[in-house]
Amino acid sequence: MPDEPFLAATKASYDVMAAEYADMVSSDLDAKPLDRALLAAFTELVKAGGNGPVADVGCGPGQATAVLRRLGVDAFGIDLSPGMIDLARRTYPDLRFEVGSMLALGLPEGSMGGLLAYYSIIHVPWERRSEVFSEFHRVLAPGGQVMLVFQVGDDRGHRSEAFGKAICLDWYRQQPDEIANLLRRAGFEVWATVTRQPDAAEKTPQGYVLARKPLSEPVELDEARGLADEGLYVRFQSTVRNERGYFTGVFGLVNGLARNGKLTAEQERLRRAHNDWYNAAYPDPSSADPTVYDRELHPGAAAWFKSTSRDLIKRVDGYLEILAAHEIGWRMMRSSDPGRIVYEDEYQIVVVPHEAGPGPSAIRDRDG
Secondary structure: OOOOHHHHHHHHHHHHOHHHHHHHHOOHHHHOHHHHHHHHHHHHHHHHOOOOOEEEEOOOOOHHHHHHHHOOOOEEEEEOOHHHHHHHHHHOOOOOEEEOEOOEOOOOOOOEEEEEEEOOHHHOOHHHHHHHHHHHHHHEEEEEEEEEEEEEOOOEEEEEEEOOEEEEEEEEOEOHHHHHHHHHHOOOEEEEEEEEOOOOOOOOOEEEEEEEOOOOOOHHHHHHHOOOOOOOEEEEEEEEEOOOOOEEEHHHHHHHHHHOOOOOHHHHHHHHHHHHHHHHHOOOHHHHOOOOOOOOOOOOOEEEEEOOOHHHHHOOHHHHHHHHHOOOOEEEEEEOOOEEEEEEOOOEEEEEEOOOOOOOEEEEEEOO
């Protein structure tokens, strides 16, 4: 399980309040006819697609897992909190429950007929949602269904107390259209987004998104997922040359939007979060060699990821979302020989592009 601070805090918080939380939500679905109707529709779609097993991710005390089983699918629960899993196993001894993280589910690729996240993505930092949805896509079989349920809004918050106990729990509201776009970017086909108004016990509208993994994927996505070949390098860059005649990388494109004051407050927050993550995750070439981007010594020097740096490549999605919102085109390039290497570490190379000869190939284009 990934050793992430937000995961550790969420796990510890739900362990502390497992019994009280379970009592609070035990009959929650009884008063939610729309939720029950959408869960029934979700299970019918799973059955129509082959009726493979369904993972209730972030299952808590297992109440939604039990509903799915009663609706006729082979459902089991996964939750970060061992306390919640122990309680679910005692409450529903005929069902299977396992400890796990939605960032790394530990399930075989393409093995699930469906996946439910019932109010469980609300503790995932906004900038990490793309990783979660990529993991959902990985474990679902072609035609597999996903259903997400969450509170609607733009705010985030923190709780330090619940049921008279000390906890440390962050929560994040979601926008259905934004969730739908993130799912599409992860490779899903979105077929329904629903928003209902809050009932007497709720503070915000409630959101529902249903999507499926396509029966067959575009060749470009298959190629993008097969990048981890030794000696292959990957770069995300502009589709047009800059004033110096070179292609700007997507990090530079987004940071340029920020310098020009064109980002929304939310986009700027996401940009800063992604920049901080990358700064911590891998070396800055110019710190190791201040001359690496010197325009006289290394004209047009550009960084390329090594294709084995899967985590770094996945996180680029956050920048691509910002570019798409501003209708700025980008291109994903790959090459075994993008230029003369002037810097290298375990994650990346910096090259001066070849003036002639075979160049990199574009495997994924977006016009913005």
